[in-house]
């Protein structure tokens with residue numbers, strides 16, 4: 001019996017987007033993350049695609065007990081490429097790893113697909129809590145790394161501009177200083 005059978009998840013078909021905030025620690029830094037869980041069903045696509053635009057990191061999730069869900073990943077990737085910002089970080093997830101007896105998608109298939117798209121890959125179980133923390137931490141790390149570059153670029157630009165402004169201020173000063181005028185005529 002799957003441990004998931006004992007709990008009832010959100011009623012499918014009622015919510016098309018679920019939202020949660022969580023604080024996790026990455027490299028000793030506390031990071032507050034917003035998690036948007038968008039529905040997979042086709043009929044919600046118009047709404048859910050709107051959420052891609054502001055995403056910094058995306059999990060593409062299939063179910064290891066469903067070959068069909070694995071085949072769908074290619075479509076998700078092309079949607080993400082179309083609607084998510086450039087530079088969005090992506091991780092491939094094969095969920096329901098606790099359902100080994102129902103497995104239809106091999107771990108190597110997941111690894112292979114992830115390699116093709118240049119993504120990290122985890123097999124997870126939301127029921128037995130396998131690789132959940134690890135995958136969230138990794139995605140957060142990737143997002144931070146991607147934005148650290150941006151931040152470093154901003155810092156460099158700001159310090160260059162500051163140095164230039166100081167130089168201009170220095171050059172703009174009238175010939176002779178306060179001290180030299182004193183030595184001349186007083």
Ligand SMILES: Nc1nc2c(ncn2[C@@H]2O[C@H](COP(=O)(O)OP(=O)(O)OP(=O)(O)O)[C@@H](O)[C@H]2O)c(=O)[nH]1
Pocket residue numbers: 002003004005007009010012013037038039040041095096097098099124125126127128
């Ligand atoms: N065995 C097992 N069942 C899971 C796991 N994760 C989710 N489920 C079950 O799978 C079903 C669907 O879960 P949801 O969280 O609604 O899946 P979803 O992909 O968000 O579904 P949509 O939002 O409708 O696209 C529920 O019955 C969950 O209990 C898992 O890791 N293992």
